Amino acid sequence: MAKLSFPVGPQHPALKEPENLRFSVDGELVVDADIRIGYVHRSIERSCSERNYVQDLYLCERVCGICSNAHTQAFCQAVEKIAGVEIPERAQYIRMMMHEFERIHSHMLWLGVAGHEIGFETLFMYVWRDREVIQDILEMVSGNRGHYAMTMLGGVRYDITPEMVTKIREGIAFLRQRAEHYADIATTEATFLKRTVDVGPISGARCQTLGAVGPVLRGSGVGYDVRRAFPYLKYDEVEFEVRTSELCDVLGRTLVRVLEVIDACDIITQVLDMMPEGDITTRFPRKVPEGEATARVEAQRGELIYYVRSNGTDVPERVKIRTPTLANLPASLEMVTGGYIADIPITFASIDPCFSCTDRMVVLDDVNSGDSRTMTWPELVKLGRRS
Amino acid sequence: MQVLTPLFHMLIFPGFLFLVAFGLFASWVDRKLIAKFQNRVGPPVMQPVADLVKLMAKEDIIPEHANRVMFAVTPLVALAGVIASIIYIPLWAPAAVNAFEGDLIVVIYLLTLPAFALFLGGWYSANPFATIGATRVLTQLFGYEVPFFLACLGPAVAAGSWSISEITHAQADGLWLVTAAPVSFIVAMIALIGKLERVPFDTPQAKTEVITGPEIEYTGRRLAVWKLTFLTETIVGSALIAALFLGGPHFWGIPFASMAPWLAGVVGMIVLGVKILLIVFFLSLAQAALARLRIEQMVQWCLLWLGIPTLINIGVIVLMMRQVGV
Numbered sequence A: 001m002a003k004l005s006f007p008v009g010p011q012h013p014a015l016k017e018p019e020n021l022r023f024s025v026d027g028e029l030v031v032d033a034d035i036r037i038g039y040v041h042r043s044i045e046r047s048c049s050e051r052n053y054v055q056d057l058y059l060c061e062r063v064c065g066i067c068s069n070a071h072t073q074a075f076c077q078a079v080e081k082i083a084g085v086e087i088p089e090r091a092q093y094i095r096m097m098m099h100e101f102e103r104i105h106s107h108m109l110w111l112g113v114a115g116h117e118i119g120f121e122t123l124f125m126y127v128w129r130d131r132e133v134i135q136d137i138l139e140m141v142s143g144n145r146g147h148y149a150m151t152m153l154g155g156v157r158y159d160i161t162p163e164m165v166t167k168i169r170e171g172i173a174f175l176r177q178r179a180e181h182y183a184d185i186a187t188t189e190a191t192f193l194k195r196t197v198d199v200g201p202i203s204g205a206r207c208q209t210l211g212a213v214g215p216v217l218r219g220s221g222v223g224y225d226v227r228r229a230f231p232y233l234k235y236d237e238v239e240f241e242v243r244t245s246e247l248c249d250v251l252g253r254t255l256v257r258v259l260e261v262i263d264a265c266d267i268i269t270q271v272l273d274m275m276p277e278g279d280i281t282t283r284f285p286r287k288v289p290e291g292e293a294t295a296r297v298e299a300q301r302g303e304l305i306y307y308v309r310s311n312g313t314d315v316p317e318r319v320k321i322r323t324p325t326l327a328n329l330p331a332s333l334e335m336v337t338g339g340y341i342a343d344i345p346i347t348f349a350s351i352d353p354c355f356s357c358t359d360r361m362v363v364l365d366d367v368n369s370g371d372s373r374t375m376t377w378p379e380l381v382k383l384g385r386r387s
Numbered sequence B: 001m002q003v004l005t006p007l008f009h010m011l012i013f014p015g016f017l018f019l020v021a022f023g024l025f026a027s028w029v030d031r032k033l034i035a036k037f038q039n040r041v042g043p044p045v046m047q048p049v050a051d052l053v054k055l056m057a058k059e060d061i062i063p064e065h066a067n068r069v070m071f072a073v074t075p076l077v078a079l080a081g082v083i084a085s086i087i088y089i090p091l092w093a094p095a096a097v098n099a100f101e102g103d104l105i106v107v108i109y110l111l112t113l114p115a116f117a118l119f120l121g122g123w124y125s126a127n128p129f130a131t132i133g134a135t136r137v138l139t140q141l142f143g144y145e146v147p148f149f150l151a152c153l154g155p156a157v158a159a160g161s162w163s164i165s166e167i168t169h170a171q172a173d174g175l176w177l178v179t180a181a182p183v184s185f186i187v188a189m190i191a192l193i194g195k196l197e198r199v200p201f202d203t204p205q206a207k208t209e210v211i212t213g214p215e216i217e218y219t220g221r222r223l224a225v226w227k228l229t230f231l232t233e234t235i236v237g238s239a240l241i242a243a244l245f246l247g248g249p250h251f252w253g254i255p256f257a258s259m260a261p262w263l264a265g266v267v268g269m270i271v272l273g274v275k276i277l278l279i280v281f282f283l284s285l286a287q288a289a290l291a292r293l294r295i296e297q298m299v300q301w302c303l304l305w306l307g308i309p310t311l312i313n314i315g316v317i318v319l320m321m322r323q324v325g326v
Helices: A044-048 A053-061 A068-083 A089-117 A121-142 A162-188 A190-196 A204-209 A214-218 A250-274 A324-336 A341-349 A377-384 B004-011 B016-037 B047-057 B068-086 B103-123 B128-159 B164-171 B182-195 B220-245 B261-289 B295-324
Strands: A004-008 A020-026 A029-036 A291-299 A302-310 A316-322
Touching: A004 A341, A004 B128, A020 A341, A029 A324, A029 A341, A044 A053, A044 A316, A053 A068, A053 A316, A068 A089, A068 A291, A068 A302, A068 A316, A089 A121, A089 A162, A089 A250, A089 A341, A121 A162, A121 B261, A162 A190, A162 A250, A190 A250, A190 A341, A204 A214, A204 A324, A214 A250, A214 A302, A214 A324, A250 A341, A302 A324, A324 A341, B004 B016, B016 B047, B016 B068, B016 B220, B016 B261, B047 B220, B068 B103, B068 B220, B103 B128, B103 B164, B103 B220, B128 B164, B128 B182, B128 B220, B128 B295, B164 B220, B182 B220, B182 B261, B182 B295, B220 B261
Parallel strands: none
Antiparallel strands: A004 A020, A020 A029, A291 A302, A302 A316
């Protein structure tokens, strides 16, 4: 069969969001891969510098529907650093707990999607059923199943009551047990192994060269986790292991995620034990003093970086977001090249892509003449619709 | 009457109408079972009918660059092939509507038609996903067709006939042939999964990979015909396996001979229906418990683990027959 150009997206059942991937295929083998991002550019960074800090918090939460807490966490961390505000200890523990709740819900969501991508619908149904437990906990704690709005500048919005603690402990114990069961399935179920072992291979060294982060990097044996490397909140006080896998394939990334669910459960238990009594908020100034700060957190998908520059008003001058998906895309292209068409969905899914968080637009001024220009709305629309 | 009777057989019973009705019911059983396995509620009993009606009412589109004739004709050929084959399979008594020495070969050939039609339909759809899906249909065909044929050969050798009705008749007062050819029976069931393109062998239609593959450009009525083809093929394939290995309408302890012919027919029909539903249960179980294989894994696995054991099974049957001195 002659070489065929094989498009995946912008609309494709394997992609949950619009993005265009182009493959050159030779029979069933992928010989070349390219990606075009930018279909869901929402101009979040620009919007951030037109709203005040409290409104930005709302906006940042909506960068991503799944790691929304990680985004507000990183944003608050950066802004609090500029303002020099130290949040109460109890708030730090509650933030940490939310962070780990979110990791559990996101990794379980991912495991279900991975099952769906390889035609293992039962795994999808079971994992998503169990995921309801963590969703209920999130709703109980924050009032929302998604976009929890727990983190606020200077602390957290709601306190954890003793009744909640009991329910959380119960739920976490159940989830831990289920996660162990899924770890068992992932390592023993024959058809699951057939579709994940040696699929989407990439070495740890290549991952580092290409700047991969999170479970992709750890799935290739590199033990880099922001929670350990640059502890924030109270991560230096809890015990957990940075999970890595030497398998360097989809199975490796799967195992890292499932084991991280177990770890997250353990971290939450420790947090519940250690959490002191006290305030959950501290006063935060309306206007943030001049300055700049960078914050990094370990979101579920990997390292998330926020850069905030303040000019002394209540509106930030610049907010820059580097999402983990952007860092993982180059590695993902290398993973699919040389593999089978059938493995494209699961390989791409294995980086847990989130495209609408990732999409940015960059227009460069003419370097030689130094001319800058203003783009009109029709021009922007045209840019967005380029084929 | 001479014209009407075959027409009745083709269009009403046991042909088109009966097959579609039973197929829709079996499809509901299948969907409900999978839902139960997956901890879901599952659809109401009329859901497959509603789906079909909805498809029938939808707009029919032929892609601009597709070959119009091939695109339109292939689903009909596939469905016709499946419906024609039911004529030779015994349904209510150990004798089919129509039988002759060698009809097993004809049925196997007719049941291969949907795969070829699907390949051609996909190939002429002018869509890269359909093209890849179509080549997968053919590649997969080599994986399951050889083992399926070899598996059907087992009972034929044991019963000493190439007629399905004869093979069923041979089981009517004795042991089912599944006892003589257990390996062939299992292989035939697994190959049937491949024929019906279900999990774990749904690679040609994998929706996350090639978005239903060859069927991607089909809409409305023509898609409904494809759905019907696989629906009816489930029944015909299961009925064939039931006839070859499980004694067709026969069941121990039911005195067919002493019953009125019409009653014996009805009871036989019910017995066979239950057997078909049991095979559907197996299909659902496989769908719920397994993930999809890659195409090259599928072919390799099928030839190695289905092809060779069936050959050994046939060898054993031949040796046994020598011993018995048939």
